[in-house]
Amino acid sequence: MAKVSIATVWLDGCSGCHMSFLDLDERLLIVADKIDLVYSPLVDFKDYPEMVDIALVEGAVASEEDLHKIQKIRAHTKTLIAFGDCAVTANVPSMRNLVGKKAVLQHAYFELATLDPQVPNVVVPPLLDRVRPVHDVVKVDIFLPGCPPSADTIFAALVELLEGRIPDVPALTRFGK
Amino acid sequence: MSPTMTETTVVTLKIDDREISARSDQTVLEVAWENGLFVPALCHYEGLGDVGACRLCLVEIKGSPKLTPACVVKVTQDMEVVTQSERLAKYRRSIIELLFAERNHICSVCVSNGNCELQTLAQKLGVDHIRYPYLYPKVSVDASHSRFTLDHNRCILCARCVRACDEVEGAHVWDLFGRGVDTRLISDLGTPWGESETCTTCGKCVHICPTGALVEKGKSVAEMVHARPRFAAMARVRSSSGR
Ligand code: SF4
Ligand code: SF4
Ligand code: SF4
Ligand code: FES
Numbered sequence: 076m077a078k079v080s081i082a083t084v085w086l087d088g089c090s091g092c093h094m095s096f097l098d099l100d101e102r103l104l105i106v107a108d109k110i111d112l113v114y115s116p117l118v119d120f121k122d123y124p125e126m127v128d129i130a131l132v133e134g135a136v137a138s139e140e141d142l143h144k145i146q147k148i149r150a151h152t153k154t155l156i157a158f159g160d161c162a163v164t165a166n167v168p169s170m171r172n173l174v175g176k177k178a179v180l181q182h183a184y185f186e187l188a189t190l191d192p193q194v195p196n197v198v199v200p201p202l203l204d205r206v207r208p209v210h211d212v213v214k215v216d217i218f219l220p221g222c223p224p225s226a227d228t229i230f231a232a233l234v235e236l237l238e239g240r241i242p243d244v245p246a247l248t249r250f251g252k
Numbered sequence: 253m254s255p256t257m258t259e260t261t262v263v264t265l266k267i268d269d270r271e272i273s274a275r276s277d278q279t280v281l282e283v284a285w286e287n288g289l290f291v292p293a294l295c296h297y298e299g300l301g302d303v304g305a306c307r308l309c310l311v312e313i314k315g316s317p318k319l320t321p322a323c324v325v326k327v328t329q330d331m332e333v334v335t336q337s338e339r340l341a342k343y344r345r346s347i348i349e350l351l352f353a354e355r356n357h358i359c360s361v362c363v364s365n366g367n368c369e370l371q372t373l374a375q376k377l378g379v380d381h382i383r384y385p386y387l388y389p390k391v392s393v394d395a396s397h398s399r400f401t402l403d404h405n406r407c408i409l410c411a412r413c414v415r416a417c418d419e420v421e422g423a424h425v426w427d428l429f430g431r432g433v434d435t436r437l438i439s440d441l442g443t444p445w446g447e448s449e450t451c452t453t454c455g456k457c458v459h460i461c462p463t464g465a466l467v468e469k470g471k472s473v474a475e476m477v478h479a480r481p482r483f484a485a486m487a488r489v490r491s492s493s494g495r
Binding site: 088147157163166167169171172173180208210211214218219220222244245249250251252 | 356357358359360361362366370372374375376377378380381382383385386388390417488
């Protein structure tokens with residue numbers, strides 16, 4: 076049987092969901108037999124493939140780079156999973172929505188800067204006005220809440236998906252878990 | 253008994269096709285729960301007067317095209333109630349989602365994470381994301397009280413605290429002020445809680461709050477466990493001791 080191609084993506088999150096994925100430990104070996112990891116911060120492929128079976132997306136959409144990335148990924152992915160609370164609800168990154176982008180930049184780059192205060196405009200991608208959950212920007216097929224979703228949750232969900240079934244998410248996890 | 257009150261009788265009714273008998277002074281919600289049926293509720297609390305604030309307990313009653321909040325309707329003879337249907341599940345999920353969208357609920361960093369009735373119900377009703385746009389209201393945190401904190405970010409306006417403080421403690425510190433999404437919980441007609449002249453610091457409001465809105469000071473993420481007060485049992489003891 077052909078292996079299932081998997082991508083993992085890191086938008087505005089703390090990488091905790093990826094760490095939780097690595098916490099699968101020896102179960103990674105069980106999964107590894109069935110999947111091809113074709114794109115991920117964990118591997119060294121630079122370009123997103125033409126078509127990927129499953130993408131696990133960690134993080135909220137907070138910058139212009141996040142936005143372009145997720146739109147491209149959506150167009151080249153069959154099953155897109157909002158992976159973890161930041162992707163599902165915008166979680167902690169969304170707390171800046173209460174004060175607005177301007178206030179955040181002002182505080183970080185002017186009030187706290189002691190030398191040459193300025194908002195960086197090269198290399199660092201510009202922030203969007205609002206931090207948004209992934210489904211606010213592109214269609215999401217499966218939501219996997221949790222901060223981060225536990226390794227057990229990730230494994231159970233992956234096993235279901237690799238068998239071609241839809242995981243029963245509320246039986247596995249919730250917001251904040 | 254006052255002449256306006258009708259006498260309590262025993263009635264039989266059907267809930268989800270089950271024949272059930274109940275006292276005529278009981279609500280549909282009480283009877284459903286007594287018979288082990290799942291009807292979600294957030295504003296109802298045993299021992300407090302019902303106000304029908306959250307609308308989670310909506311049920312279908314045969315003969316009525318409307319959905320009815322089960323906590324504010326008494327059972328009647330031959331009533332036919334449906335507590336589980338696609339339509340009800342849809343509305344219940346929507347109500348939960350609207351509660352999340354209306355304030356700022358960041359479960360992962362909330363003092364009530366893992367001990368919250370809103371969060372638990374969301375999971376139970378299958379809410380795994382919020383379809384409505386989050387409003388991100390700029391609301392305050394009142395930390396002026398020496399022992400407790402009120403965090404409006406997490407308040408769902410269920411008014412359980414209002415009723416506990418008024419009906420059980422007899423202090424009536426809390427009220428709801430304003431309309432719709434702008435409604436806010438206020439203490440002593442709008443003075444900071446710490447300056448309240450009526451609060452006895454009994455903690456009833458804190459422990460009855462379903463979410464992380466009313467909490468003890470000094471609690472960090474996931475540390476606030478509400479000790480649910482047993483108001484109904486207290487009331488029974490008081491009335492049987494002749495007070
Ligand atoms: S009050 Fe409950 S639902 Fe709201 S953030 Fe806290 S744990 Fe989550
Ligand atoms: S602590 Fe007691 S008296 Fe004070 S507001 Fe809460 S319920 Fe009322
Ligand atoms: S503070 Fe708690 S108990 Fe009071 S209205 Fe808000 S959610 Fe309900
Ligand atoms: S429990 Fe009936 S309306 Fe809230």
